[in-house]
Amino acid sequence: MVGHQGSSEVGSVGSDLVEAGAVGSDSRVHEGGRPKGLAHLSLVAVNIDGVLLNDSFGPVIRRLVESRGGQYGPGLEQALLSQSQRVAAQAAADVLGGTAEDLLTAYFEERERYLLEHPVRVLEGAHRLMERLRSFGVRTVCYGGLERAHFDRYLGDLAEYFDEPVYVCTNDFRPGIREITEDVFRLRFDQVLFIDDVARVAQTARELGVAFIGHPSDYEYGYQRPLMEQVGVRHVVRSLDEIDEELLRRVDAEAAAGRNWPDERSRQS
Numbered sequence: 001m002v003g004h005q006g007s008s009e010v011g012s013v014g015s016d017l018v019e020a021g022a023v024g025s026d027s028r029v030h031e032g033g034r035p036k037g038l039a040h041l042s043l044v045a046v047n048i049d050g051v052l053l054n055d056s057f058g059p060v061i062r063r064l065v066e067s068r069g070g071q072y073g074p075g076l077e078q079a080l081l082s083q084s085q086r087v088a089a090q091a092a093a094d095v096l097g098g099t100a101e102d103l104l105t106a107y108f109e110e111r112e113r114y115l116l117e118h119p120v121r122v123l124e125g126a127h128r129l130m131e132r133l134r135s136f137g138v139r140t141v142c143y144g145g146l147e148r149a150h151f152d153r154y155l156g157d158l159a160e161y162f163d164e165p166v167y168v169c170t171n172d173f174r175p176g177i178r179e180i181t182e183d184v185f186r187l188r189f190d191q192v193l194f195i196d197d198v199a200r201v202a203q204t205a206r207e208l209g210v211a212f213i214g215h216p217s218d219y220e221y222g223y224q225r226p227l228m229e230q231v232g233v234r235h236v237v238r239s240l241d242e243i244d245e246e247l248l249r250r251v252d253a254e255a256a257a258g259r260n261w262p263d264e265r266s267r268q269s
Helices: 008-020 059-069 076-081 085-096 100-117 125-133 147-163 177-184 201-206 222-230 245-256
Strands: 041-045 139-144 168-169 192-196 211-214
Touching: 041 059, 041 125, 041 222, 059 076, 059 085, 059 168, 076 085, 076 139, 076 222, 085 100, 085 125, 100 168, 100 211, 125 139, 125 147, 125 245, 139 147, 139 177, 168 177, 192 201, 192 245, 201 211, 201 222
Parallel strands: 041 139, 041 192, 139 168, 192 211
Antiparallel strands: none
């Protein structure tokens, strides 16, 4: 099992980094009651739905698929999550029949019904995570597939923790890692960390050599945790409080050493 705690591979990598001097007691020195800043990472991008807010996509997609006689499994989930709305709708239509436009309409209707039973809520630990990131002085941005109004409605109270542009809608360029890194913040791939709940995003992060922390949904019928393990995600957490100072410094050291992903040196661009 890949994870933040109890992972033999993580422990091995961590030991290597300590021996190399990338992680040590000096990296944890606090100044004026605040943590010393991260040594290498310049930006942490945090996904909105499934990380800061509860997952309202996976459960709705499953409902929609099964209501139309489809079989929901890891392959279909992977094909639909973190895609643009049009691409996901067409992929669903290829399996379920009908048109992409009709399925997109049906999806949002189903989502409204689902939200009556399971309202959108800020996840436990979200405020603490953002405070923690701010205390390191690293830049932060939120991103997701819905419009900015979705962020303002549910996370407006957290807006002060994010740097301009605060929120990036990635519907037109999923999953958005390249665009957020290069176009919005003008950074190299080794300078950023993405925190997301979807394995497709992790796969792109691996291809680009970007640091990644997985926070898969706790939805009992979801497949993102095992899919992240297949991708080779080194750090998978079950709660936002697990993204603590120790983990952030470890990820920072791995990024500095070009070791974001197992058995390979990350490409720097």
